[in-house]
Amino acid sequence: MIDIYLCEDEPQQLANLNQMITNYVMIEQLDMQVVKASTTPEPLLQLPADHHYRLYFLDIELRATMTGIELAQHIRQADADCKIVFVTTHAELALETLRYQVEPLAFILKDGADSIQTQVIAALKLAQQRWQQAQPSHDDYLTFKTGDQVRFVRVTEILYFETAVAPHKLVVHLANSHFEIYQTxxxxxxxxxxxxxxxxxxxxxxxxxxAVDQRQQLVTLATGEQVPCSLMGGRGLVKKLQQAAKKRADF
Known part of the structure; x- marks a missing residue:
């Protein structure tokens, strides 16, 4: 899942940007969502405790307690893996971002040759492409096709898979949702x-x-949910967890 955050101090421009992104995500059935759209920077400083990818569209010339570049600096310090897109009417401000080392993904010029919508869609595609190319150890993502929708899910978000009622299908369980895929x-x-x-x-x-309760043959997950395990499966899982703990201790 890619969570999108918007900060633009002009309410109408913020609403337009939100609508552009929402429409494109809905039409293309992308695994993205606008989770916060604000005219002030403060709401974007509160980083949620999840493993979602985050994409920020920030107006550089915020008439607020900080500029868009300063906001980006705070965001980058808290979330090194996020992608930041600046929205501005002044192309020359691109050089200013180098001084703050915020590593923007793209710049959207409000009065550029291409329409804002074209630039926004290009930025969404580029962000998705960059995350697809980056596969850090133990934190890579998987791509699942569910109907006409393609979902990008981090491995760390997946709790478990289980066989579905329908043949040749599995249910993928996440912390707050689940969906079915064709897979063995x-x-x-x-x-x-x-x-x-x-x-x-x-x-x-x-x-x-x-936790693994070998006597009751139950596995307890981080959410508190319990799933069954076989006698041999429970023993093997305990061994796997012990090996992982030893590697962390040695490291």
Whole structure:
């Protein structure tokens, strides 16, 4: 999931930008959403505790307690992996961003040769492309096709897979949602070294496991949800967790 944040001090321009992005995401059925649109910088300084990718569209010339560049500096310090797009009427301000080392993804010129909508769509595509190309260890993402929608999900967001009622389908469980895909248990297990098959019908993300009750044959996940495990699956999962803990200790 890509969460999009907007900061523009002109209410009408903010509404227009929000509508452009929302319409494009809906038409293309992208795994993105505008989660916050503000005329002031303060709401964007509150970083949520999740693993979503974040894309910011910031007006440089904010008439507020800080400029868009200063806001970007605060955001970059808190979220090194985010993408930042500046919106401005002054192309020369692009040089100013170098001094603050905020590494913007793109600049959108309000009075540029291309329409703002064209530039916004290009920035959305570029952000998606950059995240697809970047695959850091244990924090890469998987691409799932659900109907006409393509979803990009970080491995760390996935709790577990389980076989669905419909044949040849799995249910992908996240912390606050779930969706179905056409895939086998073996295919799911092969997609990441953090996935472990603890039961005939379940593959868990062992990074999300809090406890394994071998007697009750239950696995407790980070959300508190419990899923079944087989006797052998439980033993193997405990061994996997012990190995991971030892590696962290040695490191």
């Amino acid at each position: 248990i073996k295919q799911a297990m092969s997609q990441s070294t953090t996935f472990y098959r603890c039961h005939q019908s379940i593959v868990v993300n062992w990074q999300q496991v809090c």
